[in-house]
Amino acid sequence: MERKKFPELIASVRLELRKHVPELAETMYSYVDQDRTRLRVFLPWVDKTLSTADEVAYIKLAHATWDKGTFFDYGIFERETGTYMGNVGVHNIAWHHDRCEFGYWILSRFEGKGFISEAVGALEKASAGLGFHRMEIRCSSNNPRSAAVPRRLGYSLDGRLREDTVEQGSYSDTLVFAKLNGQR
Numbered sequence: 764m765e766r767k768k769f770p771e772l773i774a775s776v777r778l779e780l781r782k783h784v785p786e787l788a789e790t791m792y793s794y795v796d797q798d799r800t801r802l803r804v805f806l807p808w809v810d811k812t813l814s815t816a817d818e819v820a821y822i823k824l825a826h827a828t829w830d831k832g833t834f835f836d837y838g839i840f841e842r843e844t845g846t847y848m849g850n851v852g853v854h855n856i857a858w859h860h861d862r863c864e865f866g867y868w869i870l871s872r873f874e875g876k877g878f879i880s881e882a883v884g885a886l887e888k889a890s891a892g893l894g895f896h897r898m899e900i901r902c903s904s905n906n907p908r909s910a911a912v913p914r915r916l917g918y919s920l921d922g923r924l925r926e927d928t929v930e931q932g933s934y935s936d937t938l939v940f941a942k943l944n945g946q947r
């Protein structure tokens with residue numbers, strides 16, 4: 764399909780997904796910094812995020828990729844309180860193949876409440892609405908909490924890419940989950 768834009772605001776029952784604004788940089792950095800030990804295990808960018816200025820640069824980059832249609836990243840906010848909790852985004856977009864991938868992280872104190880499953884579900888609905896046919900979630904085989912998200916949302920495990928990633932200095936496998944629009 765032709766390149767399209769995702770909406771800047773997506774609402775679900777408990778959440779709002781909002782396109783990043785520069786004002787979020789300080790809070791985003793404080794979240795990454797306070798949860799660094801946990802987040803760095805599966806998110807390689809964490810070790811390169813060392814100041815609020817790095818988050819400002821990240822948000823600028825996210826705006827540029829939004830305009831280009833290559834990456835759409837959102838902050839996850841609780842609707843009732845307006846609390847920012849983490850990020851969810853659409854990346855590895857292959858417009859000519861109607862395919863995209865979702866990525867996510869949430870601060871540990873908001874984990875275990877179904878917010879990520881809800882956020883991904885909302886993004887999935889928006890993606891299907893734009894015409895995406897195949898939606899993927901990839902994660903390390905060492906990350907059962909992440910793998911539980913696509914499982915909970917009814918994705919199929921399409922395969923396991925053996926030792927395709929260096930994770931904390933060792934090779935690890937990547938699990939590829941996918942859902943086809945209107946099917947599993």
Ligand SMILES: CC(C)(COP(=O)(O)OP(=O)(O)OC[C@H]1O[C@@H](n2cnc3c(N)ncnc32)[C@H](O)[C@@H]1OP(=O)(O)O)[C@@H](O)C(=O)NCCC(=O)NCCS
Binds near residue numbers: 908
């Ligand atoms: C991976 C990660 C985003 C998963 O977050 P999460 O909060 O476990 O995911 P969900 O939103 O799907 O929440 C599911 C949990 O909420 C519970 N839950 C509570 N209310 C719920 C609801 N209304 N709907 C669904 N689940 C609900 C589920 O029972 C489940 O609990 P359990 O883990 O005790 O079984 C999080 O662990 C994280 O940020 N990890 C570090 C970064 C990372 O690894 N990112 C992914 C890289 S591929």
